[in-house]
Amino acid sequence: MATEVASFDQLIEPFRSELLAYCYRMLGSAHDAEDLVQDTYLRAWRARDQYDESRSSLRTWLYRIATNACLTALEVRGRRPLPSGLVPPSDPRGPLVHGETPWLQPLPDSLLGSGDPARAAVDRSSLRLALAAALQHLSARQRGALILRDLLSFSAAEAAEVLDTTVASVNSSLQRARSRVKEAGVLQDRSREPSAAEQRAWVDRYMRAFERADIEGLKRLLTEDVLMEMPPMINWFVGRGNYGVFMEWVFDKAGTDWRLEPLAANGQAGFAAYRRTGDGYELHTVQVFTVTTEGISRNSVFQDTEVFASFGLATRLDD
Template structure:
């Protein structure tokens, strides 16, 4: 698989709350950069070394390469993130409670199929991506057009289940299907002080399984 899957926060820090806070912040930064700017080997070295704290030798074993190659990939990844300014972008992110509040407002608008309400929660340069597909929607206008299509095609009766992954708040979306609700997507949000700037949408059985999400919910 050539794209980076979301990592459930429950897998981080071995249950240590203090460590989890540090790892969530680092992982959020690494994930945003890895999706856009890094090669597969670079993103693997970055996540394993800087986020999950594996040693260079352990990382080399996992990636099937040498310690020298891991160190080189990690150095390139760090330099690339610095060049793109992602480190500076992450420095001004809001507190976790503020991020959660933005996403909760988004969830409320989503449940109401309120496209205008969703658009008001977005930054002007917002991006919606759907890995592994390469199509992106940029700006609130295009974002809103896509969401109108979603509600027209999949209906306006949904249930949402909050999740945390990659240090980000999000939810699993279940759409109405007969006498219950079927799993549709997992959505993660990158939040700035000015609103939601990125939505990453996943619709992959492997991702759903990693989060232990049930295929259906009762009505």
């Protein structure tokens, strides 16, 4: 029995990273995605005798199991938007308002594994937070059709098998999904996307300005239409001037003594921000940036213990 388990695990383990990315796109939560992948592997083990390689590939079979697990989960879980997709923009001078909505979470790049053979199968640019948020406004089956066809390049027939439906139904869902995502304005423009190293360099410069509490230095790194949002607060705003006003408030209320630790999520550069409290630094936020050739165009700021845990971050740093 132990030998059989080990052999089966070796067969399906290379798909773990791409299944995690798939479940994340479907659920919008790193924590839920990890649970769903574990559930998928358990279901696959129990159904291993039913797999017929003459009818479908192992990859397609695993995606069908993962999709069923995701669709079941979505029956009891709500959508996970970001504030910018839910309410109008705010005045940066106004009070912060806490929202009770389950928010979209970032996906730590570290969860995709640096040495996993399937890592190359995960296009990290297709995990961008703005696109992940747009997917949350689709129905579950529209979401599945778009991810399978446009992000994972499954054929219409394969997607129909995974979703347990017809090719006509897949094509109809895909057409509606593409229209909704296009309306959201998040279709990727690779011409405005710097390399990963250049994106990291932009964010490193932002970190240095942040540590100096240099608001003008921060603003010089931003695009004119930069967007900042910060779940679980529903407040969000647009524009370099509004951004500067809000950062003045941050440094006034939270102080100017910070320690920042670089990280990456959703194929984007970011950092964990720790603010001075007593004789050390307390974890305050995780910030993930969208960078274009013109500068930083979006800062998604998360203040959630579940998000902190997904990155494995220390809650406090010594002085």
